[in-house]
Amino acid sequence: MTEAFRQRFGPAEGLRIWRAPGRVNLIGEHTDYNLGFVLPVALPLAAYVAAAPSRDGKLRIWSEHRGELFECPASEVAALERRRQWTDYPLGVARELALAGFPIEPANLLIRSTVPEGSGLSSSAALEVSSALAFLNGRVLEPLALARLCQRAEREFVGMPCGIMDQYIAVFGRAGCAIEIDCRSLEHRLVELPADIAFLAVNTMVKHALAASAYRERVAECAAAVERIRARFPEVESLRDVSPGQLASVAPLLSAVVARRARHVVTENGRVAAFVDSSARGDLPRMGRLLVESHYSLRDDYQVSCPELDFLVETALAIDGVFGARMTGGGFGGCTVAMLRPEAIPPFRERIVRDFERQFHVTPEIYPCQPSAGAGVA
Numbered sequence: 001m002t003e004a005f006r007q008r009f010g011p012a013e014g015l016r017i018w019r020a021p022g023r024v025n026l027i028g029e030h031t032d033y034n035l036g037f038v039l040p041v042a043l044p045l046a047a048y049v050a051a052a053p054s055r056d057g058k059l060r061i062w063s064e065h066r067g068e069l070f071e072c073p074a075s076e077v078a079a080l081e082r083r084r085q086w087t088d089y090p091l092g093v094a095r096e097l098a099l100a101g102f103p104i105e106p107a108n109l110l111i112r113s114t115v116p117e118g119s120g121l122s123s124s125a126a127l128e129v130s131s132a133l134a135f136l137n138g139r140v141l142e143p144l145a146l147a148r149l150c151q152r153a154e155r156e157f158v159g160m161p162c163g164i165m166d167q168y169i170a171v172f173g174r175a176g177c178a179i180e181i182d183c184r185s186l187e188h189r190l191v192e193l194p195a196d197i198a199f200l201a202v203n204t205m206v207k208h209a210l211a212a213s214a215y216r217e218r219v220a221e222c223a224a225a226v227e228r229i230r231a232r233f234p235e236v237e238s239l240r241d242v243s244p245g246q247l248a249s250v251a252p253l254l255s256a257v258v259a260r261r262a263r264h265v266v267t268e269n270g271r272v273a274a275f276v277d278s279s280a281r282g283d284l285p286r287m288g289r290l291l292v293e294s295h296y297s298l299r300d301d302y303q304v305s306c307p308e309l310d311f312l313v314e315t316a317l318a319i320d321g322v323f324g325a326r327m328t329g330g331g332f333g334g335c336t337v338a339m340l341r342p343e344a345i346p347p348f349r350e351r352i353v354r355d356f357e358r359q360f361h362v363t364p365e366i367y368p369c370q371p372s373a374g375a376g377v378a
């Protein structure tokens with residue numbers, strides 16, 4: 001990257017390279033904005049930002065992937081409007097930093113990312129967090145404040161009403177561990193996974209146009225559920241607070257669709273706890289069953305799956321040595337995650353690629369998911 005930086009910008013004095021990982025969420029999907037529980041793992045796939053001070057007062061951002069340069073006076077960054085393109089992620093972060101009392105200094109940035117876009121592996125949060133570190137250039141922002149600032153950039157500048165999971169894991173990821181995040185207290189605990197299993201993410205290579213609008217719709221449906229449930233249980237502040245028994249008793253007050261959305265969230269929070277518990281006990285078959293239940297709940301109750309994801313899950317489940325599989329991330333395309341015995345990896349790859357190609361005429365990419373470190377100097 002140093003070489004690429006020199007070729008693009010010339011002298012690389014003061015150059016530092018920052019990294020923030022993508023993630024795969026093992027279980028706990030669409031629970032974060034309901035203040036529940038999630039269990040992501042930071043990936044070896046990551047966004048990298050090489051940055052050095054510029055001498056002419058300008059901020060420049062070069063995206064290798066897009067082959068595009070953004071440029072403006074550093075002092076004007078905080079006043080920029082959303083442009084509905086890749087620059088919204090770094091510029092949204094820059095704006096939030098300026099608002100938080102970290103003015104944007106003149107600099108040249110070169111962005112490179114190995115997190116596939118639109119894959120449900122959180123390429124956006126990786127870009128936000130790595131850009132934030134580059135803009136900060138060593139100025140200290142507490143890790144939790146960093147994650148929340150990047151989430152704000154995505155919600156308020158990019159315009160995506162996301163939860164905290166992606167930015168949180170990009171910051172707090174830990175090599176060798178999954179991280180169970182309590183999305184209300186914003187505390188987490190490290191979860192060591194059993195040694196004799198592997199996780200693979202499989203990319204459908206599709207991102208259905210529906211994804212963003214459906215996400216907003218789900219967020220609104222969950223809010224509608226909470227409003228109705230509070231009529232009977234005023235202490236409820238989010239779906240996180242609702243027990244399965246309470247939900248059953250208020251179900252008649254909810255529309256059929258809203259009741260199903262709420263049922264997914266309530267049961268999914270239970271599955272995160274059960275998964276962590278089974279992991280501690282080394283109960284691999286139960287872990288696998290929970291993944292599959294999560295998928296069916298996302299498919300049938302939350303309705304955020306798609307034929308490609310369902311096909312990958314069913315194909316995986318028919319392979320020897322696979323404990324379970326589910327869609328991961330927001331849905332409507334992107335990736336599945338499968339839990340399997342390490343020796344099953346070669347036949348898994350072969351069978352998944354063959355069957356998926358036969359069905360959809362697209363070659364799915366497969367990524368190993370060794371839990372990796374969170375953001376920092378590359």
Ligand code: GLA
Binds near residue numbers: 028029164329331
């Ligand atoms: C996207 C959002 C996250 C989370 C997931 C679904 O990745 O950015 O906050 O809601 O979808 O679990």
